[in-house]
Amino acid sequence: MFFNFIKKNKLLSFLIAIGFFAYFLITFPSGSYYCFNHQCGVYFWGAHEHDGIWHLAVAETAFSQWPPRHPVFAGANLSGYNIFLDLVIFILAKTGIPAIIWYFKILPIIWFILYTFLSLKLAEKIARSYWFKVFFLFFNYFGASFALFFTLYHKKSIWGSSSIMASQPLLSLVNLQFAFSLIFILLTLITFFEKNKIKKILIYSIIIFINLALKFYGGVVNLFLILGLILIEKNKLKEKLFSSVFIGAFALISLLIFYQPFSATKTGLPLIFSPFAMVHNLIEERDLFYLPSLVNARYFLYEKGFGPRLLAIELFSSFLFLFFNFGVRFFGLVYFLIGFFYKKINRLHLIIFLTIIFSCLLTISLIQKGMWWNTIQFTYYGLFLANIFAALFLTKLLSQKNIKLLFLAIFLILINIPENIDVLRGFNPSRKTSFIDKKELEALNFLKKRDDGIIFAPSLDINTIHKESAYVSAFTGKPTYFNDRHVLSITGVDWQSREKRIADVEKINLEELPVRYFYFLKKDKNYPTFIQKINSIKKYKKIFDNQEVLIFEK
Template identity: 40%
Template sequence: MVFFNFGFFFFYFGIPFTLLVSLINHQPLNNGLLINTFQATRVLESPHTAIGLIIIFLVYYWLLKNKLEKKWLTILFLFFLCFGIKFYVATTLGMLIGFYLLFNRGKNYIKKLISLTVVASIAVLIFLQPDFKKPPTFIFSPFSTVHHLIESPNLFYNKNLILARYFLYEKGIGPRLLAIELYSLFLFVFFYLGSRFFGIFYFFLRKKIKPLDIAVFLTFIACIFLSTFFIQRGDWFNPIQFLVPSAYLFALYTALFFYNLFKKNKLIFITIFIPTFIFTFLPNLLNLTYLNNQARLVINKEEIEALNFLKKMPFGYVFAPIDENDTSYVTAFSHKPTYLNFLTINQTLGINYQERLKKIENPQNFNPENIEVKYFYLPKQNPYTQKIIDKFSTKKYQKTFENKKVIIFSKKQPSLER
C-alpha cells in the first residue's frame, strides 16, 4: 500500500522543478515550459501523448509479468499504432522493447527484433510518409536544446558560463567547453525530470538489476541523447519530447527508490522526501488555475456554420488569413486545402512556402487575383481581413456566404463569349 501511494503521487503529480527555479531567481511561480507535457497534471493538453503513455505502460506491464510471448502480436500492433498517435512515444516504446529483447534473450529474440524493425519501417512509411528529396526533419546539433537552461533568466541563468561557452566555441572543442555543456546537460535532466529525478538513484543502488530495468535505463539514456543532440525544423525544441515518456517511466522508479528508502532508513527518507513533496505538490496547485484560463483557440458556432457551408461547396482551394494561433482548422473542418496555413508544420516538413508567403504577408500589396484559390474564407474580426475586404468589391468575386463572424467569397468563372 505504501508503494502504491508513492507511485500514485509521482505518476499523477510529477513535475519539473519549477518551484525551485522560481525560488532561486526570486520570481513568481511559473509552470510554463517549452514542453508542458512533462507536467503530469497538464499531460492532457496533448491527448495523443497521454494515449501513447497508456500504451507504453501497458507494454511495460506485460514485459514485467513475462507475457512477451503471449502478447507479442498485440505488442507489435500497438507499436504500429503508436507511430500514428505520437512519434516520440513510438520511438521510446521501440527502444524499450528492443533493449528488453537484447538483454532478456528469450525465445526467438532475433526474429522478434527483426519483426519489430519491419513494423517500425512500415509504420514510418504509412504514417510519416518521408520524402527523402527534402531536407531531414531532425538536424544533428549537439547540446543545442540544453543551452536555454543557463541562458533563460527564469531558469539557471549564468552570464559567466554563457560568455565562456561562446568564447570557447571560437577556440574549438576542449575540456572546458565540454564541461560547460555537460553541466548544462545535467541541469536539463535534473530540471525536466524534476521530482522524478530520484528514479535514477534506484538503478545505481540495486545490487541486482533485471533485464527490464536495464532496458528502461538504456532507453532513458538514448532518449537523453535524442533530446539533446538534435533539433527539429520548425519548432527547434521539439526533440525534447523524446524525454517525456522516460520521465513518466521514472515516476515508477522514483516510487521504488523512496519505498526502499522508507523501509531501510526512515530518517534519511524524511530528510529527502519532505522537500521533494513540497517541490512537487505546490507547483501543481498553480495548475489548478489553468482550468480557468481561456482556451488557446475557440471556434465559435458562427464559424462552424461557415465551415459547414464551405464543406458542402464544390472542391477548390481556400484562402484563409494566417491567424495568431497558426492552425489549420479551416482545412480540418471544411475538408478543403488552404493556400497557406500552419507555417510551423510547413517548416518541419521542409516545404518551400516563401513564394506564397510573399504574396500575402503584406495586406497592402494583397491582390486576390494573384492567389490561386477558388474561395476566400475571411473571419470578420481578423485584422488582416479588415485590411483586404475592400479588394473583393469587384464583379470578379461573388459573396457566397455571410453571417456575423465570417464572410466567404468565391471567384466567378469567366463567361464564355459566343
C-alpha cells in the first residue's frame, strides 16, 4: 500500500520526503551526544536549548507528586502551565526509554506521521482536488510570512527572516505541545463530517479536553471553532445548547485539572487587556515597516484621548501585522472574502474564517503577564487554519488554465522557500550552539542517582545554557531552589523575594537556604566566594569533584 501511494502520488511523496527531512533537521540533532572541535557533550540547537530543556525538566521532576511540583522553584506547585504532554512523556519514560529520546526523537516522528496523514484526510474532505492536497500540505509544512521583504530591503539578505514575525510551520516542533495541538485542530475539522451526532459530540468533547491540556492557546481557539461548527449543524436549538454545555463542561474540567486556575491566579490574571500592543512594533522597529511620523502621531493622539485618527493608525498597524505575518495566506483570506461577497462560500469555510479572525483578535487585544508577547501564539492557529484558504486560492489559479496565473501560482509558492531556508540554517549542526560538557554530564548523572532533595545551582552570568535554564532539573530529576526567571515569570509564582535573597553573593547565607545539595560550576566567577562560604559550614560535605563541577550535600 505504501509503495502504491508513492507510485500514484509522486509529487505528494516528494513533498512528504522533503518535509520529513526538514523537520528531522529541526529536532533530531538536539538532545544527542556529539564532539565538535574537541568539545564533547549533549548539544541543543535553536529554542530547544531553553524550551526543550524546560519541558524535559517538567517531565523528569514535576510528577513525583500531585499537584506537580515546580522544577526550578522548589517548594511551589507548578500551576497555570500546559503540562499534559510532559505528563505523557513522564509516563512513557517508565518504559525504560529516556524522556530526552521521547521528546527529541520518537514523538516528533509520531507527530509527523499523524500530521501528514490527517492533513491529507482533511484535504480530501474539503476539496476533491489533487492540487489542493499538494498546496494544503505544502503550506502546512512550509508556509511563511512576508518577513523576507524586510530583510531584503534592510539587509539585502534572506538571513534573519524567520525570527522577526510569528513562528511559521517549520518551527512547529520547537514547541512540541503546539505541534500536537495542531493534530487536534485537524481532528476537529475531520470530525465535522461525521454523520453520527452523538459520536461527533463525544469526539469533540475528548478533543477539547486534550487540546486545552496540551496548549491553552490552542484549546481556546479550538473551543471557538467547535462551538461554531455546532452552531451551523442542522439541529434543533435545544440540541445545540446541550452539545455546547456538554463540551464546555469537558473544557472546564480540563482547565481545573491541568491548570489549577485558583492557584495560578493568586498573583493576578495571566492575560491582560491591552488592545493593539502586539501590532505597534511593525511601525516602530527600524528593521520592519518603520514609520516614525506615524508613531509620533500615535503618541500625540494618546494624549488627546481615543478618536477616529488614533483608531485609523491602530487599524493600519493591525493590517500590516496581518499582511506580513500571514504572507501568501493573506491572499487566501482575500479570496474567501470575494467568495463571501458573491455568496460562493459554504458554512464550514465561514466558521474557519471566523475562527481565524477570533485568534487574531485575541492576539491584538491581549498581552500575557511575564512575557507580554506570548499571546502571539493565538495567531499561530489562525495561520494554520489560513493554510486552507491559501490552498483553495492557488488551486483556483491553476484551474483557470492561464499561463500568467500559472506563473503567479509558482511565484506564490517559491516566495515561501527563503524563510524556510533561514529556519534550517539556524538548526545547522555545524553552527555554534549550547551544550552540556561531558564532565558536567558526569556530575549531573551522579546527582541523579542520589536521594531526592532540593539543589542550589547558581545561574551563570554568561550567554550559555547555564544562564537561564532548567538543565540541572532536567538532567537530575530534582528541583532547584531558583533558576530560569523566564519560566518563573509566566508560571505565576512570587519569585522576586527569593531572587533578592540570593542576588548578593557576598551577603548570601548558604546555611539558611532550605536545600540539600549545592551544585557549583568552577567556571562561575562567583565560585571562589561560594567555596569559601560553604567550607566554613561543617555540616556540608563534598560528594563530587571533577574539572567542571563541585557538589556538596547537607
